[in-house]
Amino acid sequence: xxxxxxxxxxxxxxxxxxxxxxxxxxxxxxxxxxxxxxxxxxxxxxxxxxxxxxxxxxxxxxxxxxxxxxxxxxxxxxxxxxxxxxxxxxxxxxxxxxxxxxxxxxxxxxxxxxxxxxxxxxxxxxxxxxxxxxxxxxxxxxxxxxxxxxxxxxxxxxxxxxxxxxxxxxxxxxxxxxxxxxxxxxxxxxxxxxxxxxxxxxxxxxxxxxxxxxxxxxxxxxxxxxxxxxxxxxxxxxxxxxxxxxxxxxxxxxxxxxxxxxxxxxxxxxxxxxxxxxxxxxxxxxxxxxxxxxxxxxxxxxxxxxxxxxxxxxxxxxxxxxxxxxxxxxxxxxxxxxxxxxxxxxxxxxxxxxxxxxxxxxxxxxxxxxxxxxxxxxxxxxxxxxxxxxxxxxxxxxxxxxxxxxxxxxxxxxxxxxxxxxxxxxxxxxxxxxxxxxxxxxxxxxxxxxxxxxxxxxxxxxx
Numbered sequence: 001x002x003x004x005x006x007x008x009x010x011x012x013x014x015x016x017x018x019x020x021x022x023x024x025x026x027x028x029x030x031x032x033x034x035x036x037x038x039x040x041x042x043x044x045x046x047x048x049x050x051x052x053x054x055x056x057x058x059x060x061x062x063x064x065x066x067x068x069x070x071x072x073x074x075x076x077x078x079x080x081x082x083x084x085x086x087x088x089x090x091x092x093x094x095x096x097x098x099x100x101x102x103x104x105x106x107x108x109x110x111x112x113x114x115x116x117x118x119x120x121x122x123x124x125x126x127x128x129x130x131x132x133x134x135x136x137x138x139x140x141x142x143x144x145x146x147x148x149x150x151x152x153x154x155x156x157x158x159x160x161x162x163x164x165x166x167x168x169x170x171x172x173x174x175x176x177x178x179x180x181x182x183x184x185x186x187x188x189x190x191x192x193x194x195x196x197x198x199x200x201x202x203x204x205x206x207x208x209x210x211x212x213x214x215x216x217x218x219x220x221x222x223x224x225x226x227x228x229x230x231x232x233x234x235x236x237x238x239x240x241x242x243x244x245x246x247x248x249x250x251x252x253x254x255x256x257x258x259x260x261x262x263x264x265x266x267x268x269x270x271x272x273x274x275x276x277x278x279x280x281x282x283x284x285x286x287x288x289x290x291x292x293x294x295x296x297x298x299x300x301x302x303x304x305x306x307x308x309x310x311x312x313x314x315x316x317x318x319x320x321x322x323x324x325x326x327x328x329x330x331x332x333x334x335x336x337x338x339x340x341x342x343x344x345x346x347x348x349x350x351x352x353x354x355x356x357x358x359x360x361x362x363x364x365x366x367x368x369x370x371x372x373x374x375x376x377x378x379x380x381x382x383x384x385x386x387x388x389x390x391x392x393x394x395x396x397x398x399x400x401x402x403x404x405x406x407x408x409x410x411x412x413x414x415x416x417x418x419x420x421x422x423x424x425x426x427x428x429x430x431x432x433x434x435x436x437x438x439x440x441x442x443x444x445x446x447x448x449x450x451x452x453x454x455x456x457x458x459x460x461x462x463x
Contacts, residue, residue: 184236352397
């Protein structure tokens with residue numbers, strides 16, 4: 001005799017709080033109208049168990065050790081603090097005063113369906129054996145549960161705050177720089193992870209979608225076998241990030257539990273990071289009238305280069321490398337795609353870094369070519385010595401040290417590739433522009449024929 005009972009929502013004030021009484025579906029057993037007469041049994045024990053909760057509905061299991069004919073009544077509310085028996089008595093009294101009766105339930109093992117809930121919210125179910133007169137018999141049972149969050153909805157956590165504090169430098173190493181980010185959690189125990197990314201990347205790659213951004217982050221961490229239970233934070237924390245370059249960043253606290261599941265909470269702050277003042281040592285390398293000279297197979301090669309600031313006390317851009325040797329069709333590369341140089345504070349030296357370069361401005365060419373600057377080593381392949389580019393980004397390939405007269409000399413750096421089966425340390429011989437033809441040829445092609453560029457150990461930089 002299943003019967004659908006849809007209780008209208010009734011608002012009342014209890015201990016200063018507004019309580020929403022939610023509609024229910026009685027899933028099985030008989031439904032009885034309770035009349036104001038009958039006996040009372042205080043020995044029946046009732047229990048509630050959550051079978052499953054969704055975004056807007058939940059299944060709750062009601063059990064008791066009384067008789068099959070014993071009447072019971074339940075309610076669901078978002079009010080969590082008031083006494084459970086008082087809450088249930090008030091509800092019953094309200095219905096009796098309004099309608100003269102309430103509808104109860106029978107059965108010792110029932111599943112009830114509660115509808116009309118809100119996603120990502122905590123509710124309480126209260127139930128008890130009742131007499132036909134509407135009096136509560138025995139101890140009141142209660143169950144608290146939380147509905148699932150809507151995966152499309154993310155909301156700021158009411159207690160969280162994330163903010164940038166400062167840049168710190170290690171006392172014994174001026175090149176060891178960190179950005180200090182403060183995460184404040186308040187009195188909540190909800191867990192999170194700190195995360196940041198460039199603001200324009202958030203807009204261009206994720207279209208401003210928190211869900212897309214956070215799910216992508218979780219997927220990347222899962223692919224790297226992140227141990228979430230060790231990584232999530234609880235309470236306040238100080239997060240250290242490697243030195244950032246100038247620009248706008250979004251600082252996040254992403255709500256994630258110990259299983260790597262997004263909770264739907266976050267905190268967000270926009271950081272506008274300005275450049276620090278350039279030092280005298282950094283400025284010494286800046287200039288439009290440098291000449292890079294060196295030799296390749298006995299032939300002297302000269303490039304007129306300019307070195308311009310990129311990030312004060314950290315990076316430069318160098319224009320003009322391979323300008324006199326680059327092949328036809330690539331004459332614009334030395335000017336359109338400058339080479340990134342790294343400045344070392346502790347020594348004042350400057351380094352050439354391996355890198356994948358930005359796309360060309362021309363969309364047609366950008367779709368056809370990917371450009372790189374890599375250092376090359378010589379490797380023995382079955383008795384034949386061959387030049388091989390090391391296609392690992394952000395390696396230091398060559399070091400420039402300034403002399404007292406303002407000129408500079410280059411020193412080749414070395415790399416260990418034992419993990420790739422190449423014994424010992426290998427010295428970089430040269431660095432050069434190379435490219436791949438997207439979808440056509442997946443190998444590196446030098447833009448200067450036969451890689452006829454100056455060898456690192458012959459390079460001199462003069463004005």
